[in-house]
Amino acid sequence: xxxxxxxxxxxxxxxxxxxxxxxxxxxxxxxxxxxxxxxxxxxxxxxxxxxxxxxxxxxxxxxxxxxxxxxxxxxxxxxxxxxxxxxxxxxxxxxxxxxxxxxxx
Numbered sequence: 864x865x866x867x868x869x870x871x872x873x874x875x876x877x878x879x880x881x882x883x884x885x886x887x888x889x890x891x892x893x894x895x896x897x898x899x900x901x902x903x904x905x906x907x908x909x910x911x912x913x914x915x916x917x918x919x920x921x922x923x924x925x926x927x928x929x930x931x932x933x934x935x936x937x938x939x940x941x942x943x944x945x946x947x948x949x950x951x952x953x954x955x956x957x958x959x960x961x962x963x964x965x966x967x968x
Contacts, residue, residue, distance in 0.1 A: 870907070870908050873885055885899060887919075890915075892909075894907060912932070917931070929950070929966055
């Protein structure tokens with residue numbers, strides 16, 4: 864059984880030259896967008912961890928999409944993601960280590 868996420872940390876390790884604009888939504892709610900400066904983090908909470916969360920990540924000349932929370936894939940209470948230029952990396956606190964993924968688009 865997966866631990867239900869209720870908090871997300873998004874760290875910007877992708878770009879030093881601009882803040883990353885992050886916009887996320889699931890089937891229940893559009894979350895407020897936010898900006899993350901290089902080597903900084905933003906924390907947001909959710910009330911319903913029963914749905915996948917998709918996000919768009921924008922910075923100078925770049926736009927990517929990624930499913931930041933997948934109810935089948937992710938096991939976390941606080942889900943920590945490091946954004947890198949070639950894709951996001953999940954910090955797996957339950958099993959240890961880092962799991963990196965390519966951007967969905």
